[in-house]
Amino acid sequence: MNVDLRYLGKSSVLGAAQGLLVRFSPNLARPKTFFDASLRHPIRFREAVSALHDVVVGDLKFKPKDKTAYLAWKKAEAEREAEMRKQIHDDAKRAELARIAKEPVPPNLDKDFQKMHRIYWDARIKWANELASNDPEMFRHLVPCDPVVTVAPDVVFFECFSKDESSYGCLSVDREAFEGAQEAGLGTTNVDYSIALYEHFQTLRSYRKTRLSVDPTGFEVSVAGSSDYREEKIDLPPSWLRGFGQIQASTCLPSRRVELGVEAVYAILAHLKRNREKSGPRSLRFQLTPGKPPVVVLDPWGIEVTSRGPVYDGGLEIGGYMPSGGGPYRSAPVGRSSVTEEIKVWGRRRLFALARVLPLCESVEVRLLGSGLPSIWIAKMGEMRLVLALSGWTANDWTSGSGLDMLAGAINPDKRTADLAIRFLQKEQRATLSAIAAATGAPEEGLVPALHLLAKQGQLIYDHADGVYRHRQVMPTALSESLLGPEHPELVEGRAIAKGAVSVERDEMLSDGRRAVVAKAKGTSCEAIFDADFALKKAKCSCSYFHRNGLRAGPCRHLLALKLVVSGSPIPAPPPPAPAPAPAGGSMWSSGERFALPREIADELQKHAARRSVTTSRLLEEAWDIAGPRIQGARSWTEALALAAGTSVKSIATRKVEDAREEPLALHPDVLAEVSRVADRFRAQKAAVLSLAWLLARRSL
Template sequence: MQFQYKYHGNTAIANTPTSVGMSFVPDVYRQPTFFAGKLRKHIAFREAMSALHDVVIADLRYTPKDRTAYKAWAAEQEDIWLADMMEEASGVNAQIQEIRAELEGLRKEKYTVMESFYTAQNKYFKYLYRKNYIAWLVLDPVITVHPDELFFECFSRDESSYGKLGCDYDMFKEIHECECGTTNIDYSAHLYNEFQKIREYKETGFIVDPIGFSVQTTGESDYKEVKIDLPDSWVRGFLQVSSAMTLPARTFDLHPMDMYNFLFLLKRQKEKESPRSMRYILKPGEPVKVVFEPWNHEVVCSRSIYKGNEETEVRVWGRRRLFILERLIPVAKRFTISLLGTGMPSFYIADLGDMNFTLGLSGWTANDWTRMGNFDLMAPRAETEPMTQQTVYTALRENWVEDADSLSNRLNLDRKTVLGALSAFTQAGRAIFDLNKKVFRIRELSREALPVDRLRFANEREASANHFIDRKAVTLKSSTGTDGTLRLSGTVKDKKTKYKPELLIDSDERLAQATCTCNFYTQNKLYKGPCEHMLALRIRHSREKV
């Protein structure tokens, strides 16, 4: 999927002994979005932006050992080994020595001829790494200006970590101009080094520059156009995150020193065998306990009491991604953790006072948002008419940010209908769920409508579910509980086999529990999302309600 941007110049940071000026250049192809103000809290902002940078460059995927040098050496030695073998058979030692000397001379001559090329190539790669490293990795960061805050969003290189930095307007002591909207900003690698120069004694200005949006009849050379061809997985991953945020979760607070203890233990230990999980032991009214496997070291968070109603135990993997939060510990008031379940995504929200930093982690480092965990499939799926969807979207755009209950009351619509409409726009990249404030926000991921049909089926399971419906291969039984939950059961005929899925859907139209007799569920449970038979049952029920 190709994205095209146009910037008026480059993002720049001007450092003087008494001030720092940050001027971010937005994409002029998009609706004018700008902001200008002066920071009130410099150090906290510096650390938060540094943590966001750590998300961008994070890549913990397994990298096989580079054996290029060994293979080159082995290729050179092959002639020698072959000659040694022939020497024993024919006794042509003198001839072999002559050939060896000739080969050695040729290799030296080759290196002399190619030396300038290798030197230039090495300098070129070092230049790219130093000057344009970030551009290799991801789309330029997305920045959104809203009436109550502005926030940045980004994805890690391995697409397993999501970062969002929100700044309330109390973070700024002066705000000169502001226009709500979403845009991409020109961002380059050297900016990270410039952020490190922010100090409390320096006046720091923050600008999303509006100059590029002014009408230009001349000076087109001042603009630069950037085309980035992104895989569908990157775009789909952005859409998956907000859906995962809406799922039921176990939430509790941690003291910053508890997070420090987690990272301190991980720094001192290096896992060499499985399992490599963190096991959260949550008991109502008792301190949160975390067991680090495989060493079974238990950390008791005496400052952090679990206030939930049920005793539970949750295991999560990919724990070394938590080092992204390391720089936030000195400036954080608390960390709020939301666990969706064992092997499911987890979210860590750092309360930085007038700022908040959300780190979203997929179930495993290798289990990214796009291929393994299809959490949009478990988001609210109440089908709504196009006119109703547009009414909800227009109402949300009036205030830019609002919760589902407020929208439901204001529009006099059923809450499930509102959630269904908001879910549709979330999956289309036009809205986002803010886990920190529990509200929906307008956020247009791109200036042009995303190809929803192309992104709709992230995998064959969802496409297969719709095929079952079209072939009328689904039977359904439903019952509603006194607590508003919905239980679905039935059969799905796939060729000559009948499968028996069962689903429990909570009052917010979210999948709470599910089972099936198919092989996919037997092997994966819900760790990789629901199977096609569960989806078919749910789609059939949704269509019958219309």
């Protein structure tokens, strides 16, 4: 998308007799937006805006070894050889141009153009990376990183993306942070930003009065002939625009709210600063037990950091919509109030963007969408708040990786409701979900998808810090589908399948308040467990999309169709309070087939099952869900055994009768059928296949 930027002068920090002036030059090509007032706490603003800068320049994606010298030699050799052929090449080129001069336009011209365009952008990105490392000043002139600034009735907030588009930062400054008279023109604009401006920010001091100005003079004078006036035309990549909408998709998903003490975040960053992991896993594991302080475990060291802040309340929130209606967060599901839930997040070194604001923080609030999904960190600093939204992991940017549209967009938005909502927000500028529902007459649960549609079009933002929706146009006009790209094909097909092609075979309520559903969607077998808010807690499908991605890239079309059908169907009756005890194998599926497992593995399974208070059968079913696709992807039994390392594998390959112990296992029929097929294919015992699955999955369980 081509964007016009018109600036009068450059943003700067100017010295004066009474203090400093932080002057931002706004984009004159956008509607008039300005702000001018004195800061009460310049140090807070300095540290917070510097943290925002760290987000902008952040790029933690893997960088291969520098081979510049070798490539330069190789290029010189190629040029020497090419010089010998240059004349022949030029003659051939002239002959070819003469031949095709009168031919019609080839039918594949557009396809070839897209291919060449991709080559151009790959080269441009590579060149930009080299400039960022070797010539930051030139990089700033060529690569747009101007933040988006919004002046609202109650706050002024700055938004930006990281260079690798995996991190989003938003600095929100309350109007109470300013003193004296305030001049403001409400709206959203870009402001000129540079590395030099960041360096000037470091000169802010508490003993000097500081004034923040989104300069209004640029709108009041004739600037066409000014030497400081400049126009820039940049081609914004669609991923930058889509990213703003994808961030708002997270508001349509259930999130766990966790309050961390500042000392807990400091301990995490301090350990990561002093230590570099040499092997995986590289995750932060949140261990959440309702009524107890949250615990964060740093892998692979296994170090536990216990927060001294508020205890975890076990509740959910969905874009400001509280499903239970009784308080700000839904209470923990009945029967699971003391169960510990574990959520893993990756890409933790991006949290160093919070390092500068920690000394000024009162607390840090974390919103967790689920394992491998984005997380949102809110650093609270009195009248300022810094929101850091991180994608699932560093290499998984907001645009392409998480499949949030498929997780959040399974409900069709009502465009009439969306039109009413945006008109109301344009008038009020900010509103809670309940206020928008009252103004539009739509129920809160049906309003969230409509607001998500507006967020994808760049028309509004959900303020995680204040819990309100705000009118904010990231571009002067709504972003069209041609810019954002069409909806994901899995989502489109899922909606089509939901219209009569889903056959539910089993639908029952579990004792912990969740809902288990087994069905066939367009002839494909799938099953899922939903929580009270119809969020997918666990799922399985026999299609190739799920086999490749699981739920990491969002649910497949069959699971999406199942979710649409289940969310609109009545809730089945709950199970009786005292169900009949399970058979010896610990499962409802059968009386239990006996499997000769290696004694060492059988003992390990028993200990692990006792520690988790589950049956051995259930443990092996979970292990098969994790390791089954890897085993099925092997070409031989030898290759499958090579997937696991350690002496335990030898007990499977060279098993003796005296080293085996028969265990009665009652496995799900689908699991048993898959294990049998793999065993027949590799000419191995079913017990050996199950044992291998356990060895591959035990670290994840």
